[in-house]
Amino acid sequence: MRDSYDCIVVGGGPGGAWAAKYAAESGASVLLLEKDREIGVPVRCAEAAGENGLKLVVEPDPRWITTTIENAVLVSPHGREVVLESGKERGYMLDRKIFDYDLVQIATTYGVEVLTKAYVYDLIKPNGRVEGVRVQHLGSRYDIRAQVVIGADGVESRVGRWGGLRTNIKMKDMESCIQMTLANLEVDSKTVYFYFGREVAPGGYLWVFPKNDRVANVGLGISGEYARYKSAKRYLQEFIDKQFPHAAVLYTVVGGVPCAATLKKIVADGLMLVGDAAHQVNPISGGGIVTAMIAGQMAGKVAADAIKENDVSEKRLQEYANEWHRVEGKNHERFYKIKKAIYKLTDEDLNRTADTVLSLPSEKRTIINIFKAALVKNPSLIFDVIKVFMKN
Numbered sequence: 146m147r148d149s150y151d152c153i154v155v156g157g158g159p160g161g162a163w164a165a166k167y168a169a170e171s172g173a174s175v176l177l178l179e180k181d182r183e184i185g186v187p188v189r190c191a192e193a194a195g196e197n198g199l200k201l202v203v204e205p206d207p208r209w210i211t212t213t214i215e216n217a218v219l220v221s222p223h224g225r226e227v228v229l230e231s232g233k234e235r236g237y238m239l240d241r242k243i244f245d246y247d248l249v250q251i252a253t254t255y256g257v258e259v260l261t262k263a264y265v266y267d268l269i270k271p272n273g274r275v276e277g278v279r280v281q282h283l284g285s286r287y288d289i290r291a292q293v294v295i296g297a298d299g300v301e302s303r304v305g306r307w308g309g310l311r312t313n314i315k316m317k318d319m320e321s322c323i324q325m326t327l328a329n330l331e332v333d334s335k336t337v338y339f340y341f342g343r344e345v346a347p348g349g350y351l352w353v354f355p356k357n358d359r360v361a362n363v364g365l366g367i368s369g370e371y372a373r374y375k376s377a378k379r380y381l382q383e384f385i386d387k388q389f390p391h392a393a394v395l396y397t398v399v400g401g402v403p404c405a406a407t408l409k410k411i412v413a414d415g416l417m418l419v420g421d422a423a424h425q426v427n428p429i430s431g432g433g434i435v436t437a438m439i440a441g442q443m444a445g446k447v448a449a450d451a452i453k454e455n456d457v458s459e460k461r462l463q464e465y466a467n468e469w470h471r472v473e474g475k476n477h478e479r480f481y482k483i484k485k486a487i488y489k490l491t492d493e494d495l496n497r498t499a500d501t502v503l504s505l506p507s508e509k510r511t512i513i514n515i516f517k518a519a520l521v522k523n524p525s526l527i528f529d530v531i532k533v534f535m536k537n
């Protein structure tokens with residue numbers, strides 16, 4: 146480890162790995178710092194990603210994929226099942242231990258240096274400009290300088306705040322998630338289930354994502370507003386007791402997902418944020434793997450170019466923020482508007498939506514038509530629905 150690099154990336158998740166890879170590929174010397182002992186562990190994710198989205202950022206390796214998803218079923222509060230017509234779009238269940246590890250390993254082939262068990266506890270910030278990080282590694286503390294620091298430190302990000310960016314989020318937009326990997330099940334390994342309703346997951350949804358026909362990730366996210374009254378864990382336990390009473394729990398994870406629009410500012414002098422740290426998760430689905438990688442790719446390239454030009458000012462790095470906004474961020478704002486309307490739906494509204502969609506021929510049970518039926522009382526949002534889902 147040297148005492149200075151062109152670029153330091155904090156966090157070895159998908160966003161950090163891809164930021165590091167693209168910065169190095171574009172000519173920067175890069176150090177990636179990860180606080181955990183190993184890249185990819187612990188997994189805090191339901192591990193689902195759309196095939197088309199993933200292919201935008203990386204060619205999927207069969208070793209990452211535990212099963213390929215061909216069907217999605219939405220279950221209304223009154224128990225009616227809507228099988229979603231997905232066209233040709235398939236999904237993958239990833240093994241994130243292998244996936245995250247491989248992404249960082251790919252980054253190293255472009256010259257990225259990696260240090261695990263390296264906890265960044267502050268930024269070097271003389272005169273208000275970010276000029277490096279302070280890191281604790283194996284009991285010792287080091288200052289490491291860099292022209293650009295990329296904060297890819299996830300939902301609990303502190304890099305942004307240390308750098309003077311406003312990273313707060315409304316409690317109702319922070320989804321409180323818990324998931325158990327259950328074994329001893331009988332599930333269809335090609336079908337994912339989403340359950341909705343106040344009794345199951347208020348202000349969010351519950352998922353059953355198979356890893357094979359005996360094991361599934363079963364979890365839920367509920368709005369922080371509701372988690373105050375009854376914990377996500379109690380909602381999940383009640384569901385499991387009812388649906389999978391004989392399941393064995395292999396693994397439990399808890400975590401937050403920032404289901405809001407992207408932060409207003411994601412760059413400062415010498416600093417960029419990517420992934421969950423920048424709130425770049427899809428506000429409706431809560432999916433953030435692919436979006437973190439898209440952002441990482443953009444940020445890494447801009448960082449390397451800015452370093453070559455010897456201008457790492459906020460103004461120069463804003464190119465990344467603008468590109469993010471153009472490619473994904475604007476859509477996330479639309480998703481967020483739609484989410485706010487969906488959030489207000491009662492169980493009766495959700496039941497009515499399911500009944501309306503089930504009255505359509507099966508080939509018309511598309512995601513757009515489901516949202517159109519759900520938002521019948523908010524016709525002004527239909528344009529946003531068409532825009533976001535036509536893009537995807």
Ligand SMILES: Cc1cc2nc3c(=O)[nH]c(=O)nc-3n(C[C@H](O)[C@H](O)[C@H](O)COP(=O)(O)OP(=O)(O)OC[C@H]3O[C@@H](n4cnc5c(N)ncnc54)[C@H](O)[C@@H]3O)c2cc1C
Pocket residue numbers: 155156157158159160161178179180181189190191192193194263264265266297298299300302322323324364398399400401402419420421422426431432433434435437
């Ligand atoms: C229960 C749950 C289920 C989810 N399911 C899905 C899903 O099915 N599909 C999907 O697309 N998304 C899902 N998500 C969201 C997804 O996991 C994240 O959006 C994605 O991991 C974001 O990637 P990232 O690189 O921004 O952050 P992360 O993957 O969180 O990586 C951040 C890294 O930074 C490290 N770090 C943090 N602070 C420091 C520090 N100070 N110093 C050094 N290192 C640090 C952390 O240890 C971590 O490794 C889920 C989230 C949760 C909580």
